[in-house]
Amino acid sequence: MSTAEYLALAPLLTISGGLTIMLLVIAxxxxxxxxxxxxxxxxxxxxxxxxxxxxxxxxxxxxLLVVDGFAGYFMLxxxxxxxxxxxxxxxxLEGRSGGLEEFYILVVTATIGAMTMAMAQHYxxxxxxxxxxxxxxxxxxxxxxxxxxxxxxxxxxLILSGVASTTMLFGIALIFMASGDLYFSSxxxxxxxxxxxxxxxxxxxxxxFKLSLVPFHxxxxxxxxxxxxxxxxxxxxxxxxxxxxxxxxxxxxxDVLSVSAVFVALSxxxxxxxxxxxxxxLMQQNLKRLLAYSSIAHMGYMMIALLAISALTDTATAVExxxxxxxxxxxxxxxxxxxxxxxxxxxENGDAELISHYSGLFWRxxxxxxxxxxxxxxxxGMPLTVGFIAKFYLFAAGVESNLWALLWALVIGxxxxxxxxxxxxxxxxxxxxxxxxxxxxxxxxxxxxxxALGLAVLVLGFYPTPVIELIGQLLSGFSD
Amino acid sequence: xxxxxxxxxxxxxGVAAWAGERLKPGVSRWISLATLAVAMLWLAFVYLxxxxxxxxxxLYAMQILPWIPRFGISxxxxxxxxxxxxxxxxxxLGVIAIVSSWTEIESRQGFFQxxxxxxxxxVVGVFTxxxxxxxxxFWEVMLIPMYFLISIWGHENRGYAxxxxxxxTQISGLLMLFAILVLVYVHWRATGNFSFDYYDLLETRPxxxxxxxxxxxxxxAFVVKLPGVPFHTWLPDAHTQAPxxxxxxxxxxxxxxxxxxxxxxxxxxxxxxxxxxQWPAMLLGAVSVLYGGYMAFSQNDxxxxxxxSSVSHMGFVLIGVFAFNVIAVQGAIVQMIAHxxxxxxxxxxxxxxxxxxxxxxxxxxxxxxxxAPRMGVMTLFFVVASLGMPGLGxxxxxxxxLLGAFKVSVSITVAAAIGIIVAAVYGLLLMQRSFQGxxxxxxxxxxxxGAREMSVMLLMMAALIAVGVYPQPxxxxxxxxxxxxxxxxx
Numbered sequence: 001m002s003t004a005e006y007l008a009l010a011p012l013l014t015i016s017g018g019l020t021i022m023l024l025v026i027a028x029x030x031x032x033x034x035x036x037x038x039x040x041x042x043x044x045x046x047x048x049x050x051x052x053x054x055x056x057x058x059x060x061x062x063x064l065l066v067v068d069g070f071a072g073y074f075m076l077x078x079x080x081x082x083x084x085x086x087x088x089x090x091x092x093l094e095g096r097s098g099g100l101e102e103f104y105i106l107v108v109t110a111t112i113g114a115m116t117m118a119m120a121q122h123y124x125x126x127x128x129x130x131x132x133x134x135x136x137x138x139x140x141x142x143x144x145x146x147x148x149x150x151x152x153x154x155x156x157x158l159i160l161s162g163v164a165s166t167t168m169l170f171g172i173a174l175i176f177m178a179s180g181d182l183y184f185s186s187x188x189x190x191x192x193x194x195x196x197x198x199x200x201x202x203x204x205x206x207x208x209f210k211l212s213l214v215p216f217h218x219x220x221x222x223x224x225x226x227x228x229x230x231x232x233x234x235x236x237x238x239x240x241x242x243x244x245x246x247x248x249x250x251x252x253x254x255d256v257l258s259v260s261a262v263f264v265a266l267s268x269x270x271x272x273x274x275x276x277x278x279x280x281x282l283m284q285q286n287l288k289r290l291l292a293y294s295s296i297a298h299m300g301y302m303m304i305a306l307l308a309i310s311a312l313t314d315t316a317t318a319v320e321x322x323x324x325x326x327x328x329x330x331x332x333x334x335x336x337x338x339x340x341x342x343x344x345x346x347x348e349n350g351d352a353e354l355i356s357h358y359s360g361l362f363w364r365x366x367x368x369x370x371x372x373x374x375x376x377x378x379x380x381g382m383p384l385t386v387g388f389i390a391k392f393y394l395f396a397a398g399v400e401s402n403l404w405a406l407l408w409a410l411v412i413g414x415x416x417x418x419x420x421x422x423x424x425x426x427x428x429x430x431x432x433x434x435x436x437x438x439x440x441x442x443x444x445x446x447x448x449x450x451x452a453l454g455l456a457v458l459v460l461g462f463y464p465t466p467v468i469e470l471i472g473q474l475l476s477g478f479s480d
Numbered sequence: 481x482x483x484x485x486x487x488x489x490x491x492x493x494g495v496a497a498w499a500g501e502r503l504k505p506g507v508s509r510w511i512s513l514a515t516l517a518v519a520m521l522w523l524a525f526v527y528l529x530x531x532x533x534x535x536x537x538x539l540y541a542m543q544i545l546p547w548i549p550r551f552g553i554s555x556x557x558x559x560x561x562x563x564x565x566x567x568x569x570x571x572x573l574g575v576i577a578i579v580s581s582w583t584e585i586e587s588r589q590g591f592f593q594x595x596x597x598x599x600x601x602x603v604v605g606v607f608t609x610x611x612x613x614x615x616x617x618f619w620e621v622m623l624i625p626m627y628f629l630i631s632i633w634g635h636e637n638r639g640y641a642x643x644x645x646x647x648x649t650q651i652s653g654l655l656m657l658f659a660i661l662v663l664v665y666v667h668w669r670a671t672g673n674f675s676f677d678y679y680d681l682l683e684t685r686p687x688x689x690x691x692x693x694x695x696x697x698x699x700x701a702f703v704v705k706l707p708g709v710p711f712h713t714w715l716p717d718a719h720t721q722a723p724x725x726x727x728x729x730x731x732x733x734x735x736x737x738x739x740x741x742x743x744x745x746x747x748x749x750x751x752x753x754x755x756x757x758q759w760p761a762m763l764l765g766a767v768s769v770l771y772g773g774y775m776a777f778s779q780n781d782x783x784x785x786x787x788x789s790s791v792s793h794m795g796f797v798l799i800g801v802f803a804f805n806v807i808a809v810q811g812a813i814v815q816m817i818a819h820x821x822x823x824x825x826x827x828x829x830x831x832x833x834x835x836x837x838x839x840x841x842x843x844x845x846x847x848x849x850x851x852a853p854r855m856g857v858m859t860l861f862f863v864v865a866s867l868g869m870p871g872l873g874x875x876x877x878x879x880x881x882l883l884g885a886f887k888v889s890v891s892i893t894v895a896a897a898i899g900i901i902v903a904a905v906y907g908l909l910l911m912q913r914s915f916q917g918x919x920x921x922x923x924x925x926x927x928x929x930g931a932r933e934m935s936v937m938l939l940m941m942a943a944l945i946a947v948g949v950y951p952q953p954x955x956x957x958x959x960x961x962x963x964x965x966x967x968x969x970x
Contacts, residue, residue, distance in 0.1 A: 363588075377624065380650075383617040395658070396551065399665045411658055415651040422627070422646055426639055429632050468550045 001062065008067035010053035011046050011075055012115060018042025019108050032100045036090045039104035043086065043111065046079045054474075063183075065119040069474030073323055074118040074245040077330055081238050082111040084334050087449050088230040088341040091442065095345075098145050106143075110136035110234070114242035121253060123172045123182040126246060127165075130210070133242060134161050137235060141227040147350055153226025160219045164209035171202030184253040200262055210243045213303070214272040217296045224292035229344055229351045232288060233337025236295050237330045244299075248306060248322055257310035267307060270406060273300030274413035281420050288353045290420060291336055294379060297413055298329055301394055304406050308397040316475055317400055321393035323471050324464075328378070328390030331460070335375040335453040339368060342450060345440045352437040361428040364439070368447075369428045371454035378457050380421040381414050385461035482543045483557035483608050486567075487601050489519055494597030501590025508593040512578050515597065520571050527564065538960045540564050547614070551664075552674035556611040561957030562743065562813065566607045566736060569820050572943075573732040574600045577725035579936050580828045584724055584835055585633055592633060592725075595625035599729055606737045610678040612660045615745075616653070619701075619737070623649050626726065626734065634721040635834075641714075641721035648714040652704040659697025663749070666690070682748060695750035695757065702746060705738030708798050709768045712791045716775075719787035720840070724831025727783065731790050732824035736816050739797045743809065747801065747965045754802070761802040762885065766895040768795030773902030777909065782830045782840045785910055786823060789866060792899055793819045793874070799896055800881035801965070808884020809962040810955050815877025817954060818865075818947050822874055825862040825940045829855065832933065833914070836926050842910070847919030851926040856915040858929065858937045865944050867907035868900050873947030 006013070022038045054072030061067060085107055093100045113133030120126045138161075142154035176182055178196035209216040224232050250256065257263050277297030284290035305322035309315050343352035352358070362369040378387030391414070398407045460467060493515025497508035530540050538561055545555040559567065577596060585592050602622025609615040623646065631642035660676070667684040668674055675681070686694055704711040719727050747754045754761075772792030779785040793815065800812025832855065833848075834840050849856035865872040868879075878900060886893045929937065947954065 382624065382650075383620040388620075392661075395661045399661050407658070411654050415647075415654055418647055418650045419643070422643060426631055426643065429628070463547075465548055465550070468548065472550070 004055070004059060005061045007053055008055050008059040009061050009065070011050045011072075011079075012112070012119075014049040015042060015046040015079070015108060015112055015115070018045060019105065019112065022105055022108065026101045026105065030099070030101055032090070032094065035101035035104045036086060039086045039108055040083060042108055043079050043082045046111075047076060047083070050076050050079060060121075061119075064122045064125045065116070066121045067119055069476075070249065070319070070323075071119045071245075073471065073474050074241065074326075075115045077241060077327065078111050078114040078118070078238050081234065081241075081330060081334060082107050084338070084449060084453070085230050085234045087445055088233070088338055089228075091446050092228065092230050092341050092344065093144075096144055096146065103140065103143055106136045106140045107234070110140065110238065114238045117242040117246045118249075120246055121184050121249065123176075123184075127169065127172070129242070129246075130168075131165065133239060134165070134210075137231075137239060140231045140234070141223065143231065144228050149226040149350065150228060151226075153223045156219055156226075157223045161210065164206045164216075167202050167209075168206030171199045171204075171206065174199030174202065184250050197259060197261055200256055200259065201265065204256075204262065204266065207243055207247055208269055211240055211247070211299050212292075212296050213269045213299055214276045214296060215269075217273070217277070220296055221289040221292040224295075225286060225288045225353065229288070229337050229341040229353075232291075233334055233341070236291070236333045236337065240295070240299060241326055241330060244302060244306075244322070244326060248309075248319065251306055251309050252315060252319070257307065263307065263310055266303060267403075267406060270300045270303035270307065271409040273297060273303070274406075274409040275300075275416075278413045278416040278420075282416065284420065285355055286353050287340060287355050287358070287424065288351065290355070290424070291333070294417065294420075295333065297417060298379075300413065301391070301410055302326070302329070304394045304398045304403060304410060307403060307406065308401040310401075318397045319475060320468075320471055321397040323475075324393045324467065325390040327467065328386040328457075328460070331386055331453060331457050332375050332378045335371060335450065335457060336379070338446070338450045338453060339372045339375070342368070342442055342446050343437055343440050345437075352440070354434075355424055355427050357434045357437045358424065359427045359430045359432045359434055363431070364433070367451065371450055372428065373425050374454050374457050376421040376424050378461065380418050383461070384458065386457045386464070387461070389461055389464045483541050483559060484543055484545070484555060486519055486522060487557075487605050487608075489515060489522075490597050490601035490604060494594040494601070497593035497597060498590040501593070505589070508590045509578055509582065512593045512597055513575065516571055516574050516578070516600075520568075520575075523564070523568055523571065526559070547611075550674075551613070551676065552680075553613045553676045554611050555614060556677055557605075557608045557614075558610045559608050560960060562740070562961045563607045565813070565817060565954060565957050566733075566740060567604050569736070569817055570600055570603050570607065570733045573728060573820060573824055576732075576824055576828070576936055576940065577728040579932060580728060580831060581723060581725035582932060584831060588632065592629070595628045595632075596725060596729070598622075598625040599629065599734075603729075603733050603737060607740060611676045612664070612678065612681060612745075613676040616657055616660060619653060619656070620650075622734065622737070623653075626729070629726040629729075630718060630722045633723040634726070635723075636721070637717070638721045641717040644714045645718040648704050648711065652701040652711070655697045656701035659694045662686075662690075662697075663694055685752075686750070691750050691753040692756065695746060695753035698741065698746045698749070699757070699761070702738040702741035703764070703798070705741070706735060706794045706798060707738065707791060708764050708795065709771050709791065712768070712772070715791060716784050716787040719790075719827070720781060720783045724828060724834075727827035727831065728824045731786075731827055732820040735790060735794055736820060739794065739801070739812065739816050742798070742801045743812070743961060743965065747804070751967075755804065758802050758804065758888070762799050762889060762892045765795045765798030765800075765802065766892045766899075768792065768798060769896045769899035770795075770902065773899050773906060777902065777906040780842050782833060782842055782845075782910070782914065783827065784840075785842070785906065786826045786830060789826075789903065789906065790819070790823055792903060793823070793866070795899070796878050796881045796896065799885050799892060800877075803881070803885045803888045804966055805884045805887060806959075806962045806966045808881050808888075809965050810958050811877050811880025811882075811884055813877075813958040813962070814873065814880060814947065814951055814954050818873025818877050818944060821940045821944050821947075822862050822866040822872075825858070825937060826866065828933075828936070829859050829862070832929070837923060842913040844922055845914040845920055846917045846923075847915070848923065848926060849915040850919055851923070852928040854929045854934060858934075858941075859915055860911055861941055862944075863907040863911050865948075867903040871945070871948045873944045873951070876948060876951045 058068035113129045116129030138158045212220040281293035308318035378385035381391040497511040501508040540559045542558040605618030666686045776788035797812045800808040868875045
């Protein structure tokens with residue numbers, strides 16, 4: 001390996017080094033606070049190394065990984081989300097029984113997995129990253145031991161996710177059989193025929209499962225509901241974001257979308273996700289389940305950016321819109337689950353997950369209610385919020401690539417979604433108080449994290465130009 | 481101060497009112513009033529400095545700042561005659577709304593004033609934005625605080641009404657957004673540049689069916705807001721449940737944004753498609769006039785009756801805009817202004833009655849004149865104004881619309897003219913059932929209007945008389961726009 005390769009790999013080396021130190025620290029000195037702080041330091045150092053060491057032009061490391069602005073952008077999002085999760089989890093876990101220190105190690109390992117996926121250009125790294133991420137997640141979901149709901153969710157996720165992984169593995173094997181190669185880029189080189197297409201479809205099925213696209217979405221509401229709120233936020237953002245980054249690179253490098261069967265299948269899945277996700281969200285009384293269905297719909301929206309790649313000669317707009325959308329989605333989802341985390345406390349078993357737990361929040365805690373209001377409006381795609389800019393980008397990409405059916409689904413889906421997001425806001429303005437969860441104890445760090453997130457949702461909706469310019473810069477060295 | 485400054489002033493005034501209320505209860509109303517006073521002074525200053533200057537172009541203020549250069553989006557605000565009048569109406573009715581709800585709102589005054597000011601800011605933005613992205617931005621911005629006004633301070637069924645209001649506007653807004661983006665895309669295909677600027681997009685002439693679809697996207701969004709039959713069903717609910725200030729703003733200015741959109745965007749952007757759509761649009765207008773009148777006639781609820789009368793009156797605007805001639809368009813604009821005053825006053829009256837009697841039900845009223853002669857006189861005046869008495873503003877508007885529309889379609893004009901008779905029926909019925917007739921046993925006594933309420937009413941009265949006897953300034957101010965629209969006609 002050359003110096004340039006080591007340098008490009010610096011973020012991964014930093015976070016792995018930090019992880020080793022954390023393991024040693026916990027082995028000798030068990031303290032919730034120390035574990036928490038060391039995770040924050042590790043992740044912050046990772047963020048720094050991503051910011052300083054991301055190469056201007058794509059750098060291939062050991063043939064398995066490629067480090068470029070695209071990967072750097074997503075790694076940055078994942079590491080930042082890791083920091084947010086650790087911050088929220090500290091107050092959430094404090095006061096619960098059992099060893100709490102390992103939780104932070106799991107957050108870091110999950111982030112390593114996600115970062116690997118953002119850099120993957122080979123099926124081996126794809127699988128490696130995906131499994132590191134998934135196995136960390138199983139444990140994170142089951143972490144609170146007082147109630148059985150997390151355990152149930154973790155078991156469900158373990159089994160279904162395992163099935164998806166094996167499906168993918170089988171698909172990869174079929175592709176290998178047809179093409180004799182495990183690089184993304186060699187997919188279309190010489191191979192075609194039934195085995196190859198079958199392999200691709202099985203691979204995409206596995207990915208669609210992890211992205212919780214309809215009809216592979218069944219696990220999502222249960223896992224979202226059962227998992228502790230900070231972990232749900234992490235699953236909703238990093239796990240899906242990593243999968244999407246991977247899918248995006250896969251689509252860019254391999255031309256898989258030019259196979260019409262794949263394109264039609266993905267379009268159908270996307271439209272179904274947008275419509276069904278939103279329709280099912282209408283009925284929910286549980287905020288976590290509501291957000292689960294809404295995330296299914298949002299994944300469907302995001303597929304527009306992916307599918308736009310196939311139709312565009314200049315893929316930059318599509319990639320750019322995917323990157324902007326993912327940023328918006330990260331911010332909104334992190335904020336929403338952040339509010340749920342902050343409203344939940346260890347004394348009451350389970351999370352503040354029913355919408356009715358939030359009634360009258362506007363009058364008890366106006367700032368927090370404003371943050372949740374802004375987030376809900378952003379998820380609905382109202383102007384003044386980052387959700388609007390993100391959706392606007394999808395429109396731009398979709399219109400440029402003539403994806404009319406998908407755009408109509410986006411319009412109809414957004415129209416349906418307005419109802420249930422507004423319902424949450426309306427509940428907060430009621431003159432009632434829930435019996436429990438009314439006055440959770442909060443810490444300044446969780447509060448300020450949430451206010452910062454809410455502010456980011458607003459500011460980027462109002463003035464997105466800096467982010468647009470940043471992404472433009474990152475993509476300037478990105479070749480497809 | 482520039483146009484962006486004006487909007488920022490209103491936004492900041494709202495924040496200051498909210499914050500001020502926490503420090504000292506009762507202060508938020510004064511902060512809002514002071515903010516509006518400054519804004520009105522600025523408006524007067526802009527107009528006077530234009531009048532004192534060369535008067536060459538009919539543009540009173542404009543401003544362009546880059547915003548999102550990646551997509552050719554800029555903060556492009558302009559104020560021509562039409563915008564000037566509507567912004568003036570907005571600020572004026574803003575004051576009315578604040579004063580009329582002076583004692584009505586008891587809880588969360590600060591947040592109430594905040595929402596009021598943000599609605600006004602959004603509406604001023606809508607009336608001045610000439611970048612379609614910015615326009616859409618303001619279009620949605622005015623929606624959220626209005627939603628809060630209804631859902632927090634509304635009456636018994638506020639949840640349902642506010643949700644319906646939000647869904648109708650938001651969903652139709654999405655259609656408009658879709659149309660805007662496709663229009664921009666057509667422009668991009670033709671020129672290679674992204675631009676959301678009004679003047680750039682005026683040059684874009686999408687063809688055939690596409691133009692018709694895009695025109696319909698805009699048309700539906702604006703007709704929902706107007707509201708025209710069959711998209712009007714949110715209005716009676718929203719109005720009935722809204723607090724007085726909410727109703728005043730809804731009827732007085734939010735409905736006007738729909739009419740404004742038709743005049744500013746639908747017809748100039750898609751002249752051919754709009755011309756093809758002339759007959760259905762005018763028919764919808766006539767149906768709105770008659771159906772709104774008919775529904776108003778059969779209401780038992782004071783506010784619902786006035787709400788349906790709005791549907792009827794705004795039908796004239798639809799007819800006027802799609803008649804494509806100078807007289808009719810000018811009539812539509814006069815109608816917008818006059819309806820703003822007359823209906824706002826009637827909603828204030830409904831609010832005052834509700835505050836006193838705790839009901840809006842007409843069958844629980846009757847003979848109120850005995851207790852409150854001043855209120856009676858005022859109601860009579862505004863009912864008569866709204867049914868189109870010559871010498872008052874609404875008459876000018878409706879007359880000009882009918883005059884212009886006559887050249888285009890006699891049958892539509894006849895139908896709409898019948899609407900004026902219907903207006904007389906439901907208007908007088910409203911008067912008789914509330915203030916005249918046998919005194920209702922249930923009403924023991926009722927406090928009459930005091931100085932605060934009377935002064936507001938007299939202001940609106942003066943405005944309506946001014947528009948009625950000397951509408952020429954409005955017609956002059958509206959002339960450039962009217963010319964622009966009539967150019968598209970054969």
